[in-house]
Amino acid sequence: MEKLRIMSVFGTRPEAIKMAPLVRELARRPDLESLCCVTAQHRQMLDSVLEVFALKPDMDLDIMTPSQTLSTITTKCLTGMDGAIDALRPDMILVHGDTSTTFAGALSAFYHRVPVGHVEAGLRTYDKYSPYPEEMNRKLVTAIADLFFCPTENNRRNLAREGVAEGVFVTGNTVIDALKTTVTENYHFTTDVLNRLPYDSKKILLVTCHRRENYGAPMENIMSALADIARSREDAELVYPVHLSPAVQACAQKHLAGIPNVHLTAPLAADEMHNLMARCYLVLTDSGGLQEEAPALGKPVLVLRRETERPEAVEAGTVKLAGVDRERIVSMATELLSDSAAYAAMAHAANPYGDGLACRRIADAILWHFGRGPKPEDFRT
């Protein structure tokens, strides 16, 4: 029997981190040929992930431009995908999550009548503009996809409410699979400032912020709050690997440059980031991926957003929504820095997002779909 050609499409840092273990798992299956097409919606931040996970794409659309608009990303992806599908002739295309690459990749697959598997399906806020444009991207991909790989039971319920019940699997999130390969004891950082941080004598606060709906006033509030926290807490050191988006870079520099206990760094390689997270005290972030990783490492998270499509760790008590109000962020961070009982109540490991076997379940589900294997059991917490 001929091998089934499964083409994974991704373009940004988080998609790459979450698809890397799956690309490898597919390659291990004798019945499958694992193909990889990157849009390079992110150039440097994608290349860093490809290097960490030793992935060599079969096709690179190289679409990134500085300060790109949503329309340019989508149109360049669509045009590039025509050539990739013609050249690689996939039997199925896998897209991940909710970026512009995800949406354009799925739409292009549909135009070519290639079935689509959606990895990280079923996340919702039910607010069209938050996160923007991700909430709409994932809903549009739901309309196109044939297989749905939900990280959690809650995600599956979201799809069921929308009438999507066929081809739905609860697999866990592949980010936990990735995390299991990157975090090691006695890890030595290549970014030297991270080796010199006072992990034992001070509280390390790990910060990231990049969401488009936070651009403008919300991001100004967030950065002002971070500056307030750093200036008022000599017992804390803030480490902030700044996203390469020019809008984010400008805001971070304006509010945080020159504060002695704030370290603004370039984006970190995924293994560095994961090992730094494993050693930090607290995470402050608007990132989706960090909300999933930190609970697995037992690190409390304050989410710098008004809502989250990841309520599971909030329910488990390790994540709190801090919002985008300056005073509220400062007061919530101060409580966790000052009140050891409040901190202890959040600082316990929780794994609502996976057990490290998501990629295995997804590969099994693909084989089942094509009649080449048994149906996998769902992931349960």
Ligand code: UD1
């Ligand atoms: C994108 C995704 C968002 C995801 C985020 C992860 C969309 C619309 N947004 O947002 O869902 O959470 O990635 O980080 O798909 N840049 C570089 N080099 C890089 C990466 C980015 O210079 O390696 C700069 C470029 O100027 C680029 C800009 O950042 O134009 C913004 O990148 P873009 O992919 O458009 O949006 P993100 O905010 O990164």
Ligand code: UDP
């Ligand atoms: N990450 C990284 N280096 C950094 C910042 C984040 O490797 O400097 C990782 C992080 O651990 C997670 C992913 O990138 O796996 C999250 O990406 P991002 O926050 O850009 O996007 P989101 O998850 O919000 O879509």
